Amino acid sequence: MTMHSTSPRSESRMVPRRRTRIQPVKLVTMERTFLEDGTAIDRSSKGARIGRYAARRLPTQIALYDEVDCTFQPATLVWTCGLQIGLRFTGPAIAANRAEILRLTGRYYAITD
Numbered sequence: 001m002t003m004h005s006t007s008p009r010s011e012s013r014m015v016p017r018r019r020t021r022i023q024p025v026k027l028v029t030m031e032r033t034f035l036e037d038g039t040a041i042d043r044s045s046k047g048a049r050i051g052r053y054a055a056r057r058l059p060t061q062i063a064l065y066d067e068v069d070c071t072f073q074p075a076t077l078v079w080t081c082g083l084q085i086g087l088r089f090t091g092p093a094i095a096a097n098r099a100e101i102l103r104l105t106g107r108y109y110a111i112t113d
Helices: 098-105
Strands: 018-028 034-043 047-052 061-066 071-081 084-089
Touching: 018 047, 034 061, 047 071, 061 084
Parallel strands: none
Antiparallel strands: 018 034, 018 061, 034 047, 047 084, 061 071, 071 084
């Protein structure tokens, strides 16, 4: 387990988390460039636990793109444990514009120049 500041098993949460239905998300840079796909496992107003499909290195500051709500939420990577990560939200969710939605959900969204 790679620790950034807290363990996923820690109960130092500020607000209760709730298990979500399997909800697709995308991890993106703060500039909203695609990094990788994921699945929201638990979520609260302060953060989320995300399941990943590969254990590649991520920047500390990222944004979570919610494919259902079409929003970006800036976050800090707090912990990693295998194929799961913990995020702490650092700002409010921001609605994606049409161009961003098409770029992140279109046919070739994972291909970069």
